[in-house]
Amino acid sequence: xxxxxxxxGVRSLEVRDLVVSYLNGPTAVRxxxxxxxxxxxxxxxxxxxxxxxxxxxxxxxxxxRTAARLVGGxxxxxxxxxxxxxxxxxxxxxxxxxxxxxxxxxDLTVDEQMRLALRFLPRGDRANSRTEVLEAFPRVAxxxxxxxAQLSGGERQLVAMAVAxxxxxxxxxxxxxxxxxxxxxxxxVGEALTELRxxxxxxxxxxxxxxxxxxxxxxxxxxxxxxxxxxxxxxxxADGH
Amino acid sequence: MSILQNLKRRPAQTxxxxxxxxxxxxxxxxxxxxxxxVGAVDGAYLGQGAVVLIAAFGAYGLNLITGYxxxxxxxxxxxxxxxxxxxxxxxxxxxxxxxxLLLGGVAGLVSGGIVGAIALRWxxxxxxxxxxAVQAIVVFVLQEIQLAPGSEYLAGxxxxxxxxxxxxxxxxxxxxxxxxxxxxxxxxxxxxLVDGRFGRAWMAIRENERAADVCGINVVWMKILTFAIxxxxxxxxxxxxxxxxxxxxxxxxxxxxSTSFVAMIIVGGLGSMAGPLLxxxxxxxxxxxIQSNGNTEVGRALNDINGGTGLPFLQTILYCAIVxxxxxxxxxxxxNLGNRLRGLLARRRRPGxxxxxxxxxGGGPPVPEPPRNDPEPVGAERSRx
Amino acid sequence: MGTLGAALNGVLLLxxxxxxxxxxxxxxxxxxxxxxxxxxxxxxxxxxxxxxxSTIFGSFxxxxxxxxxxxxxxxxxxxxxxxxxxxxxxxxxxxxxxxxVVLGTIxxxxxxxxxxxxxxxxxxxxxxxxxxxWQWSAGGLTISSLQIVAFVLMIAVVVGVAVGLRRSPLGLxxxxxxxxxxxxxxxxxxxxxxxxxxxxxSALVSMLGVLLYATSTDLQPASAAGLxxxxxxxLLLGGLDSIGGxxLGSIVLALVQSFSAVYLGGEWMAVSPYIFxxxxxxVRPQGFFGKAEFSRL
Numbered sequence: 001x002x003x004x005x006x007x008x009g010v011r012s013l014e015v016r017d018l019v020v021s022y023l024n025g026p027t028a029v030r031x032x033x034x035x036x037x038x039x040x041x042x043x044x045x046x047x048x049x050x051x052x053x054x055x056x057x058x059x060x061x062x063x064x065r066t067a068a069r070l071v072g073g074x075x076x077x078x079x080x081x082x083x084x085x086x087x088x089x090x091x092x093x094x095x096x097x098x099x100x101x102x103x104x105x106x107d108l109t110v111d112e113q114m115r116l117a118l119r120f121l122p123r124g125d126r127a128n129s130r131t132e133v134l135e136a137f138p139r140v141a142x143x144x145x146x147x148x149a150q151l152s153g154g155e156r157q158l159v160a161m162a163v164a165x166x167x168x169x170x171x172x173x174x175x176x177x178x179x180x181x182x183x184x185x186x187x188x189v190g191e192a193l194t195e196l197r198x199x200x201x202x203x204x205x206x207x208x209x210x211x212x213x214x215x216x217x218x219x220x221x222x223x224x225x226x227x228x229x230x231x232x233x234x235x236x237x238a239d240g241h
Numbered sequence: 242m243s244i245l246q247n248l249k250r251r252p253a254q255t256x257x258x259x260x261x262x263x264x265x266x267x268x269x270x271x272x273x274x275x276x277x278x279v280g281a282v283d284g285a286y287l288g289q290g291a292v293v294l295i296a297a298f299g300a301y302g303l304n305l306i307t308g309y310x311x312x313x314x315x316x317x318x319x320x321x322x323x324x325x326x327x328x329x330x331x332x333x334x335x336x337x338x339x340x341x342l343l344l345g346g347v348a349g350l351v352s353g354g355i356v357g358a359i360a361l362r363w364x365x366x367x368x369x370x371x372x373x374a375v376q377a378i379v380v381f382v383l384q385e386i387q388l389a390p391g392s393e394y395l396a397g398x399x400x401x402x403x404x405x406x407x408x409x410x411x412x413x414x415x416x417x418x419x420x421x422x423x424x425x426x427x428x429x430x431x432x433x434l435v436d437g438r439f440g441r442a443w444m445a446i447r448e449n450e451r452a453a454d455v456c457g458i459n460v461v462w463m464k465i466l467t468f469a470i471x472x473x474x475x476x477x478x479x480x481x482x483x484x485x486x487x488x489x490x491x492x493x494x495x496x497x498x499s500t501s502f503v504a505m506i507i508v509g510g511l512g513s514m515a516g517p518l519l520x521x522x523x524x525x526x527x528x529x530x531i532q533s534n535g536n537t538e539v540g541r542a543l544n545d546i547n548g549g550t551g552l553p554f555l556q557t558i559l560y561c562a563i564v565x566x567x568x569x570x571x572x573x574x575x576x577n578l579g580n581r582l583r584g585l586l587a588r589r590r591r592p593g594x595x596x597x598x599x600x601x602x603g604g605g606p607p608v609p610e611p612p613r614n615d616p617e618p619v620g621a622e623r624s625r626x
Numbered sequence: 627m628g629t630l631g632a633a634l635n636g637v638l639l640l641x642x643x644x645x646x647x648x649x650x651x652x653x654x655x656x657x658x659x660x661x662x663x664x665x666x667x668x669x670x671x672x673x674x675x676x677x678x679x680s681t682i683f684g685s686f687x688x689x690x691x692x693x694x695x696x697x698x699x700x701x702x703x704x705x706x707x708x709x710x711x712x713x714x715x716x717x718x719x720x721x722x723x724x725x726x727v728v729l730g731t732i733x734x735x736x737x738x739x740x741x742x743x744x745x746x747x748x749x750x751x752x753x754x755x756x757x758x759x760w761q762w763s764a765g766g767l768t769i770s771s772l773q774i775v776a777f778v779l780m781i782a783v784v785v786g787v788a789v790g791l792r793r794s795p796l797g798l799x800x801x802x803x804x805x806x807x808x809x810x811x812x813x814x815x816x817x818x819x820x821x822x823x824x825x826x827x828s829a830l831v832s833m834l835g836v837l838l839y840a841t842s843t844d845l846q847p848a849s850a851a852g853l854x855x856x857x858x859x860x861l862l863l864g865g866l867d868s869i870g871g872x873x874l875g876s877i878v879l880a881l882v883q884s885f886s887a888v889y890l891g892g893e894w895m896a897v898s899p900y901i902f903x904x905x906x907x908x909v910r911p912q913g914f915f916g917k918a919e920f921s922r923l
Contacts, residue, residue, distance in 0.1 A: 063808065064718075086811070087811035088810075096812070102809050105805045112801075113802075115795075116798060116802055116813050116815070119795070119814070307729070311722050313724075359904065360907055366661050366728060370661075370858050373855055373858065373900065374901070377900035378900050385893070496855065503732055511721070511725075546745060547748070551744055554744035558741055561733050564733045565708060565737070568730050570715065572715045572721060
């Protein structure tokens with residue numbers, strides 16, 4: 001049961017006309033589209049409840065046990081259409097995601113979590129990838145034997161990024177990147193993001209704080225009522241961020 | 242967020258259908274009682290009908306617990322035994338059947354409250370384990386009384402002659418009328434609960450316990466209360482079952498009995514008004530159908546598979562298979578059949594536009610969209626909160 | 627002394643039986659958060675098969691090997707064919723899948739326990755394990771080679787599973803899926819695959835448990851059903867998700883059962899686990915080794 005699909009390589013993400021609705025509820029994402037090129041960071045900002053998280057989750061794959069239903073659209077990674085595939089298949093195709101909660105496994109040590117991520121690579125590349133990541137994230141190297149539950153919020157975000165990077169994904173999605181982090185941790189994570197950018201990786205992140213989004217990203221998109229809008233649109237900043 | 246919307250939105254939509262379904266049920270019960278009273282129902286069927294009506298009490302009680310409050314329980318046999326034995330002692334000492342029914346129900350309420358208070362302080366599935374224990378312990382106590390040296394109850398606890406507000410209960414016709422009337426009362430009571438504050442609280446709890454808690458619903462108290470009320474109805478049904486049979490014995494309160502009630506509410510439709518009655522009908526009639534076909538060629542062949550004792554096992558196999566098929570193919574049960582038919586007739590209509598005939602307080606989702614892919618592993622929901 | 631010896635008689639065997647069966651439940655609970663009421667019944671099917679095969683082959687161990695293979699396949703089939711579809715169907719209507727699946731296992735247990743006698747007849751089957759007969763007695767206490775083998779087998783299986791979870795790549799995936807299913811899928815783990823493997827493994831250990839049971843008394847469908855229910859106190863005491871805890875819980879349960887049978891009377895044997903269960907629920911519902919995740923909600 002090793003991962004056989006090719007997972008590495010430089011590919012861009014193209015999302016078009018994505019529609020997601022909730023069972024018995026409103027349509028959360030209405031025809032949203034975005035693209036992310038390798039080596040760039042795209043930030044989505046918008047008011048609470050705009051559907052940013054739902055959009056990110058829909059890109060990351062289909063989950064059956066949530067009330068969200070993927071209605072239609074297209075999620076292309078390079079040449080490959082991923083829309084509607086289950087989450088684990090999308091993950092193996094090269095899209096990594098760091099969710100807003102449960103960023104790391106509480107019960108597994110950091111080392112074990114890296115081992116899980118390294119399964120994505122052919123055997124011969126694993127040691128290299130691990131060394132590279134630990135060089136890029138020297139702090140993480142000191143936490144290898146700690147369990148996820150023993151890490152602070154900022155440490156978890158950093159570990160999650162390092163673990164994702166072990167897989168050499170084409171795209172990294174980060175939900176609510178700075179939420180709940182101390183100002184110092186936000187700076188730390190921002191530095192890590194700069195490091196990620198040198199890896200020819202396309203990053204899409206959801207960020208509540210507009211100033212953080214401006215600082216860490218190449219392009220800021222607004223997201224209001226399930227649609228991608230211009231970042232300067234007044235509605236984007238409706239709730240004061 | 243969605244929970245608040247639902248609290249405001251759904252009940253208005255469904256209370257009409259809950260009320261309508263319960264009134265239809267009352268009408269059906271009244272019609273059946275009337276037909277029985279004027280002698281239009283064959284005597285052989287009256288007995289079967291009474292068995293179904295009695296089972297329906299237990300099914301309605303369990304549906305309140307499992308269908309509406311979302312708590313799995315396999316305690317029916319235990320609470321029926323509690324109701325039965327309390328009813329029997331009241332009847333023995335006072336001669337009043339009305340009081341026996343009342344106190345049997347109260348015994349269910351109290352014991353259900355105690356068991357709920359023990360098990361429901363924690364995660365919901367501890368209730369299944371506690372009800373398992375209740376069943377075993379109650380049966381053990383009855384057994385100890387019945388089989389004690391010098392016991393007068395070796396053959397069971399027999400019920401003397403009974404009257405209900407002056408009416409002698411001696412034949413299937415009077416029993417049928419009484420059972421139909423009492424069941425109608427239970428149906429109206431449950432409809433009132435579903436339609437009111439309880440119904441909204443259950444819905445909120447099922448969707449998201451933590452959010453419900455934040456909205457000011459005392460989740461634990463609500464669950465305990467619901468379990469107690471459900472147990473009261475089950476125990477009430479237990480008095481009726483024992484009284485109708487004329488006697489009760491510890492041997493008849495097995496785990497299989499409890500399981501058959503679980504089967505009823507699944508087949509009928511979890512959390513629907515009409516479901517328990519429909520489920521009781523199907524599950525109680527399967528043994529009847531099999532027995533009446535026992536002498537056909539197929540029946541004999543099946544009976545002989547294991548050397549001549551196959552049919553009782555076949556009953557169990559058949560009804561369990563039916564229940565599993567419902568869980569997989571029609572998780573909303575027979576009560577959803579109306580919706581299905583309407584959906585077939587009006588394909589073009591906007592999905593979800595149909596009113597829920599089953600009276601599901603969860604908004605009666607429309608005909609389930611077929612899973613587009615292989616289903617997920619079971620459980621594993623905790624990371625979502 | 628004689629009574630105490632009698633009370634301790636059989637505790638080794640009984641706790642081995644409970645530990646194997648509750649290990650199966652713990653595995654499934656960890657992987658899918660579901661209480662499996664069908665463990666005894668699933669084990670019964672495998673054990674019956676081993677019995678039938680050993681009369682056909684005329685020898686126990688080849689039958690055991692075939693039985694192990696079939697039990698593994700059967701467990702996987704039950705998950706893929708019954709429990710997974712149930713959970714999928716309930717998820718598609720937005721209903722609680724946990725309740726549906728628990729009810730499903732209750733019904734499944736009843737189905738299997740009726741299916742075995744329907745096809746094979748309800749007469750009891752004694753399983754005869756060919757072992758060097760040897761026993762040691764002191765006071766009322768008798769320890770036979772069978773008891774020792776049973777207990778050692780149980781320890782070996784439990785330790786083997788625990789080490790496998792800790793060390794092997796599959797164990798790592800299983801722990802990840804148990805920890806956070808969603809994050810596991812985001813890490814490319816098919817939680818469905820993991821659950822299938824778990825059910826297969828669980829069916830295997832359940833079968834071993836029921837086989838041990840059948841060495842001491844005849845193999846009967848009804849008693850397997852009772853076994854599937856009676857082991858819940860052990861499970862609860864050990865903590866629903868603790869593999870080590872199920873050994874301790876099982877030993878305690880076995881002691882409670884045999885002491886109550888000897889000191890209170892044989893009729894207490896069947897009911898004492900349930901009284902014990904209620905006591906555990908009142909005093910320490912999270913068990914002694916379970917994680918303290920049982921908040922008030």
